[in-house]
Amino acid sequence: MTTATMQVSQKDFEKAQEQLKLLKKDPGNETKLKLYALFKQATEGPCNSPKPGMLDFVKKAKWDAWNSLGNLSQDNARQKYTELVSSLISAESAGQTKDASPKESRHGGYETIIVSTENNITKIMFNRPERKNAINHQMYREIIKALHEAGKDDSTIAVITGNGEYYTSGNDLNNFANVKPNEMEKMAKDGAELLKEFVSSFIDFPKPLIAVVNGPAIGISVTLLGLCDIVYASDRATFHTPFSQLGQSPEGCSSYLFPKIMGLAKANEMLLFNKKLTAAQAYAWGLVTEVFPDGTFQKEVWERLKAYASLPKNSLAVSKQLLRSMEKEKLHAVNSKECEVLKERWLSDECLNAIVSFFQRKSKL
Numbered sequence: 612m613t614t615a616t617m618q619v620s621q622k623d624f625e626k627a628q629e630q631l632k633l634l635k636k637d638p639g640n641e642t643k644l645k646l647y648a649l650f651k652q653a654t655e656g657p658c659n660s661p662k663p664g665m666l667d668f669v670k671k672a673k674w675d676a677w678n679s680l681g682n683l684s685q686d687n688a689r690q691k692y693t694e695l696v697s698s699l700i701s702a703e704s705a706g707q708t709k710d711a712s713p714k715e716s717r718h719g720g721y722e723t724i725i726v727s728t729e730n731n732i733t734k735i736m737f738n739r740p741e742r743k744n745a746i747n748h749q750m751y752r753e754i755i756k757a758l759h760e761a762g763k764d765d766s767t768i769a770v771i772t773g774n775g776e777y778y779t780s781g782n783d784l785n786n787f788a789n790v791k792p793n794e795m796e797k798m799a800k801d802g803a804e805l806l807k808e809f810v811s812s813f814i815d816f817p818k819p820l821i822a823v824v825n826g827p828a829i830g831i832s833v834t835l836l837g838l839c840d841i842v843y844a845s846d847r848a849t850f851h852t853p854f855s856q857l858g859q860s861p862e863g864c865s866s867y868l869f870p871k872i873m874g875l876a877k878a879n880e881m882l883l884f885n886k887k888l889t890a891a892q893a894y895a896w897g898l899v900t901e902v903f904p905d906g907t908f909q910k911e912v913w914e915r916l917k918a919y920a921s922l923p924k925n926s927l928a929v930s931k932q933l934l935r936s937m938e939k940e941k942l943h944a945v946n947s948k949e950c951e952v953l954k955e956r957w958l959s960d961e962c963l964n965a966i967v968s969f970f971q972r973k974s975k976l
């Protein structure tokens with residue numbers, strides 16, 4: 612974990628150097644001296660050069676700034692440098708946004724999700740934070756509708772994310788509760804049909820779809836990441852597919868996509884043996900595109916997405932569709948098969964016992 616954090620920090624540091632070149636406004640001499648000093652400290656350690664003469668004003672000011680950092684560690688200097696650049700970039704873009712950016716428009720007609728469009732990005736946000744954003748039947752239907760509409764609206768890309776502490780805790784286990792014994796078959800059949808339609812709407816989504824994983828993700832919300840085009844995660848996020856523990860089986864095309872993404876051995880650990888991944892592990896296993904520190908997650912990710920969403924819309928859409936077309940038929944076949952298997956699982960004692968245990972507060976993940 613320490614190594615992964617340091618790697619991320621080094622990467623952020625390099626990215627910050629690139630971002631600094633994009634600043635349009637001169638940040639002023641004082642800030643430039645601070646940046647210079649932090650950069651030297653981060654790359655060379657404490658000031659080790661002889662003090663310049665009193666009349667060499669520029670060199671002396673730089674030396675003083677560097678020397679004033681004393682024994683600040685290189686890691687801390689990298690961190691402070693990155694934060695300073697990030698604050699300059701966001702201050703600049705906030706200034707620009709005030710004048711230029713169109714207002715966010717909120718789409719009506721949803722109760723379990725929030726759908727809005729801003730800066731050519733349609734955002735679909737799971738919105739049941741008090742239930743850890745668990746996905747109930749209504750939410751499945753609303754997401755299908757929101758994806759259908761986002762596929763046709765003027766936005767360039769779509770984003771799926773969670774409100775609050777969780778990304779989502781996956782399927783709402785209440786979907787299985789209060790079903791009379793003579794209605795079990797129907798519950799399983801209807802559930803499988805809804806699931807198939809839900810997953811299909813991800814397979815067929817015609818524009819780039821980005822998952823912004825703000826916190827823990829469980830079950831179907833993890834498997835669907837394989838159908839997203841980019842996955843950004845906070846370093847607070849975790850990734851858990853406890854299907855065996857729940858007496859169930861993989862969905863979201865994960866039985867096909869996870870072995871492709873991470874290799875069979877690792878996919879087996881996740882899909883058979885419930886292995887929960889940290890964000891750093893999910894990145895190392897190829898499920899996540901990039902991990903960001905939680906403190907700067909929203910700011911960094913939305914800045915990045917805003918830039919992506921200003922790329923030519925049609926070019927992005929045809930490229931996405933081209934990439935997906937190679938696999939589309941296969942993915943629909945996998946989806947059908949997974950739903951068929953799950954329909955049987957939902958009627959099994961193993962699954963019913965797991966649900967009962969959860970509601971009797973005997974088991975949590």
Ligand SMILES: CCCCC/C=C/CC(=O)SCCNC(=O)CCNC(=O)[C@H](O)C(C)(C)COP(=O)(O)OP(=O)(O)OC[C@H]1O[C@@H](n2cnc3c(N)ncnc32)[C@H](O)[C@@H]1OP(=O)(O)O
Pocket residue numbers: 741742743745746748751780781782783784785786802803805806829830831832853854857859862969974975976
């Ligand atoms: C159409 C059907 C398609 C089906 C597709 C199949 C998909 C498979 C999956 O997605 S499998 C994953 C299913 N998810 C779970 O098993 C998670 C269950 N939840 C938990 O284990 C825990 O709640 C937790 C670890 C997510 C969080 O624990 P914590 O102690 O931090 O918080 P609480 O448990 O107190 O949660 C607050 C309230 O939210 C309720 N809740 C949370 N997640 C779910 C959920 N998935 N289903 C139902 N309810 C959930 C929880 O019960 C609390 O409610 P309460 O305040 O009334 O007690």
